[in-house]
Amino acid sequence: MDGYYAFMLVATAFVLMMTVPALALFYGGMSRSKSVLNMMMMSFTAAAIVGILYVAIGWSMGFGGDGTFFANPFELPWLDGVTTDSYIGVFFQMTFAVITVALISGALEGRMKFAAWVAFVPVWAVLVYFPMAHMVFSCTDDSLICGRIGAQDYAGGTAVHINAGVAALVLVLLLGKRLNWPKDKMRPHNLTLTMLGAGLLWMGWYGFNVGSIVFSEESLADESVMVEQFLSETGRTFGNTTLATMAAILGWLLVERMMHGKATSLGAASGIVAGLVAITPAAGAVNLSGAVAIGAIAGALCAWAVGWKFRLGYDDSLDVVGVHLVGGVIGTVLIGVFSTAEGAGGVDGLLYGGGVDSLVDQVLGVLVAVVYVGVLTLVIGLAVKFTVGLRLDPEDEVNGIDLAEHGESAYDLHTGIGGGVSSGLAGNAPAKAFPTTTKENQS
Template identity: 80%
Template sequence: MLIATAFVLMMTVPALALFYGGMSRSKSVLNMMMMSYVAAAIVGILYVAIGWSMGFGGDGTIFANPFELLWLDGVSTGDYIFVMFQMTFAIITAALISGAVADRLKFSAWVVFVPLWAVIVYFPMAHMVFSCTDDSLICGRIGAQDYAGGTAVHINAGVAALVLVVLLGKRIGWPKEQMRPHNLTLTMLGAGLLWMGWYGFNVGSIVFGDDPETQFPLETGRTFATTTLATMAAIIGWLVVERLLHKKATSLGAASGIVAGLVAITPATGAVNLSGAVAIGLIAGGVCAWAVGLKYKLGYDDSLDVVGVHLVGGIIGTILIGVFSTSEGAGGIDGLVYGGGFGSLGDQTLGALVAVAYSGVLTLVIGLAIKYTIGLRLDEEDEVNGIDLAEHGETAYDLHTSASGGGKSVLAASTVSPAPVGKPSTEGANA
């Protein structure tokens, strides 16, 4: 569990930071990475202070008493590893949102948004999903399965991302101006590290089983295998659809397919068998490859395709449990394919809808409060010049050239355009 926890923390810093950073423009990459690092710092401390208590402190339909286990008072040091493990889930959920608001969200607004969102939205959602008491809403009352966070993590973050991009508005020049990823090598590296870290995310979740002596070996093998196969299948599904739509199979598509598959298998990894995992991965990869283009049709500027990958992928993985789960899995429920009828499918759909509604309404309240107090968006001039320079006073690439042999330095990072990477890969996770 120490290793699993470290792996999940690695998913945010540096994996997600690299993944998002490479997809950003050169004048925004440091800010994009900083949003992940700062989210880790803020949410981590908040989780130990009140988050664990709100999520796992006791019974409650929406959340538990935030002061019952304040600063882990009453929690044995032997249980600290469980706290740290769940803390890393809270961290990456908040950090995922940042990809949607690249280039234009004020850093001060992010610093205010993250703790408010964690306390009001994530901690209660974690209680509804992971603290599976009779009173907890999604797991207990509805009965929806969510092995490692399809609702609490991915649907939750995806909906929040959609709300924020609507409140922020479009980036200057979008969609007419092509805003290509500035460094796909970083993105590919980040995707690989995310895949590696996800074994901590999914396989580490076996600690919550009721019968460790018999369940741990079974669940370890199943979750490791289903996580692996779904991700492989999603790469194929994404690239096939990308090829059909855009006549190219891109590296950005492969990296995005990795994440789509991991997102979709997260809620289902303990519930499905190997063929079910492959089916979920193929469906998620293909549908998410198509869904990232919806922003152009619907007009919302999701910079790095958080909505198309995490919201859509999270919904797919959550609902398809009702189709592909088996009674031999963690939940002991046969899905539609295995003769279980529509009951589980209904529960999973309702669980997803509750997650969408809860996150959407409360994120809107938080976003509006910030917008009409300190403001959400950068000034136009700062956005054009680059958020790295405006908010942090630095640039990622300090490129020097000599002027007439005089040794004059020219800072070019904020003005150099990235080399074209192929027509389909105009930005984010594909047009």
């Protein structure tokens, strides 16, 4: 047991690293230079707000007891009644809540008020993520997706990726398009940061997937059986996570080359994330060949799906919908095709003679997640829109959200004001006194 606790401490730290700094770097590099600090701030503030909320009521809502949509938020407030040796599991789940909320921010680059983000995050976490975590991860008899429908989700295809992807799509539609999009290309300003962030996400994802093992009652009663399950299941999830990601890189680059004539570094980084997203729900359910198939399919389809925003006219800035929503649906549904009885769920999918029952369960799980998250996010988004206001002023959007909302510039290239309004470089000058109309600031 001591070894398991040490393992979970490392896994928890790895998953937290996925938000700060990995996601902040990944999204920050894909942002425009005038938006990079705000994008990173959205990840950091999501971590701070959701982390505290999770300890206050989130664990209780997710894992406090029975409930169709959520458990009693006041059964275990501030972990009252939770033994300290259980804190590792609590904080592991907390990191899932943190990254789910932070993932949404990639769709909103450069145009959402920071105050609106700060208002949206806690309400969405309480009304959407904490209940989804209960429905998927708690798996009590009453919990909807896991308990009643019976859909498998090893580490968060529905609760994390479909959840974030649907919320991102709703907010994008409420916010509207960035000024001059899609006429202006709005290319990533620093792909080196993006590649580094993608690599750190891949590394952190081993904590995400491999750390999500749930022990059977038999294992909990017999330590030798527990060790056997631990070694078997962690080996499976580690291998599946690795191969699915590799296959997704190749799938993405192949489609990218066929569609655009180039295989790009941004495509490789995006393929990494697409593969990781798709294997997340299936990591414990499929074998190695199934993981390769899911990764390759996800990489190819997500590469194709990111272009939907141009055809359908929604401005998903950093492709949260095309990668997380589409990848999450692919991975969750394909469990019904590629799962094996030797896996964590003990269910044969369609390809292994299990019939369509598992596939139907997986599709129903996806539909519940999409409807629940879509409706609640719309209500929350409208409430924020008509109170705090969602959209940045057009002039501030042109000059850059970093300067408008934070009084800072990411790079001290021409103006000499790379620090903030309180830094040694900028002194105490007000933000409005800074030069904001050079061509470099417009990019």
